[in-house]
Amino acid sequence: MNKQMALFLAHSAELETEAQERYEELAESMREHRNIPVADFFRRMVDEAGRHLEEVAELAADMTLPDLKAWEFDWPDAEAPETTSYEALHYRMSLRQAMQLALDNERAARAYYSDYADNCEDVETAEVARSFAAEESSHVAELERLMAEQPADHPHLWEEDDDPHMPE
Amino acid sequence: MMQAIPLKARDFKSDVKPIWCPGCGHFSVLNAITKAMAALGIDKDDTVLVSGIGCSSRLPAYVDSYGFHGVHGRGLAIAQGLKVARPDLTVLALGGDGDGFSIGGNHFIHACRRNVNMTYIAMDNEVYGMTKGQASPTTPMDWDHSKLTPHGPGVRPFKPAALALASGAPWIGRGYSGNPNQIAKLIAEAVEFPGFSFLHVMSQCITFCPEQTDWKAVVSEMDGPPLADADAAAKQFLHEDGFQTGLLYREERPTWPPVGETAVDETALASLAASFSV
Known part of the structure; x- marks a missing residue:
């Protein structure tokens, strides 16, 4: 068995699983807070991540992947590259801001796969990593196209009559 | 025989x-x-999450195990009672900074002192969020x-790690x-540690304290093994900026009751239960 490939696919599966589960969590919480356009967008991203996860699962079908604990994965940052960071979220965020977050995630995933391919000694694994990077590039291009169609955010987007602070 | 599939x-x-x-x-x-x-x-089926009141104390409802959403500040009291009666269970108490350090402050210091074999997770966002x-x-x-x-509370904030150490917590x-x-x-x-483990989590409140998103830039991970010397730990916890993460302090000392044993008198318990029968 190609151990390098198994380790890489374990990371890829975790990356897509984390991305999918975070988008799912965000879609649900945005719906809970009545930000429906953003909830629908995150739901769409759940499906996107799910499709990529299926591809990874297909490649790994005849392999035994290493059983790593959540903290044993080797990521460039605290969380897997395509996982939406909690710091950038707000229930009043616009669709455009949500798209920007997703775009940042896709770019991070592309950089991860691309770096992996460049630094991997196993030719077969590097080739798969490069194909994953190319797929992330197509997601980046699609999100850039969607963002270009979005109107600019209202300058007072973050203001509302019912401020969350306690009334006097 | 079929093999059980590990849960995700x-x-x-x-x-x-x-x-x-x-x-x-x-x-998170x-x-x-x-x-x-x-x-x-x-x-x-062998895990129980116990909480008090507050945003963070809703957590047991979101986990597929046994849970108890208690009263304000009393999550630790309930959790300790449960662990003493049922030492076979894995018991986690959960809550926020108001629940754990103010309303439940008394229970917190005595839980540290008592050293029951359980875990307490305090989700600290430095604000009462549920009440706006x-x-x-x-x-x-x-x-x-x-x-x-409007001019700030004007009083110094608690240092939870220092308070836990001074009260006798063996795992921080x-x-x-x-x-x-x-x-x-x-x-x-923390769960595997034989004794009371206190995990302080800086958990941002995006709504009432949006400035906490800046924490990401200042947190750091502790280098090396946890401190085992209480004097050195006291010095560190009193003077640090509070942004160092990791296992900060660990010492093993006897739990109450001893690990695996119960402090419950089964005969007295049966008698008490019988007194409520109708």
Whole structure:
């Protein structure tokens, strides 16, 4: 068995699983807070991540992947590259801001796969990593196209009559 | 014979969907708890999450195990009673900074002193979020975002790690909600520790304290093994900036009751139960 490939696919599966589960969590919480356009967008991203996860699962079908604990994965940052960071979220965020977050995630995933391919000694694994990077590039291009169609955010987007602070 | 399929983190989530604000740090702790449970291979039926009141105390409802949503500040009291009566269970108490350090402050210091073999996770966002943003025991003294304290609380915030150490806690860790995988690792270590483990999590409140998103730039991980010398730890916890994460302090000392034993008198318990029978 190609151990390098198994380790890489374990990371890829975790990356897509984390991305999918975070988008799912965000879609649900945005719906809970009545930000429906953003909830629908995150739901769409759940499906996107799910499709990529299926591809990874297909490649790994005849392999035994290493059983790593959540903290044993080797990521460039605290969380897997395509996982939406909690710091950038707000229930009043616009669709455009949500798209920007997703775009940042896709770019991070592309950089991860691309770096992996460049630094991997196993030719077969590097080739798969490069194909994953190319797929992330197509997601980046699609999100850039969607963002270009979005109107600019209202300058007072973050203001509302019912401020969350306690009334006097 | 069929082999049991190991459970994944998501298998430990219940069907109840969190109503926390998107971006709330408590999501991170929820994910960390389920990841730790999956990693430890914990049996759902042998695990109990006990909480008090507050945003963070909603957490037991979101985990597919046994749970008890108690009264304000009393999560630790209930959890200790449960662990003493049922030492075979894995017991985690959960709550926020107001619940744990103010309303439940008395229970916190005595839980540290008593050293029952269980884990307490305090999700500290330095504010009472559920009641719309009032100062808590860990709010910075110049935090002037609430109309109740327009010039800031004006009093020094608690240092939870120092308080825990002074009260006798043998295991003290600190996590940050921006790093759920580190929190998961700390929870797994805390659960396996034979004694009272206190995990302080800096868990951002995106709604009432949006400035806490800056924490990401200042948190750091502790280098090397945890401190085992209480004097050195006291010095560190009193003078640090509070942004160092990891397992900070660890010493082993006898638990109450001894690990695996119960302090319950079964005969007296049966007699008490009988007195309530109708």
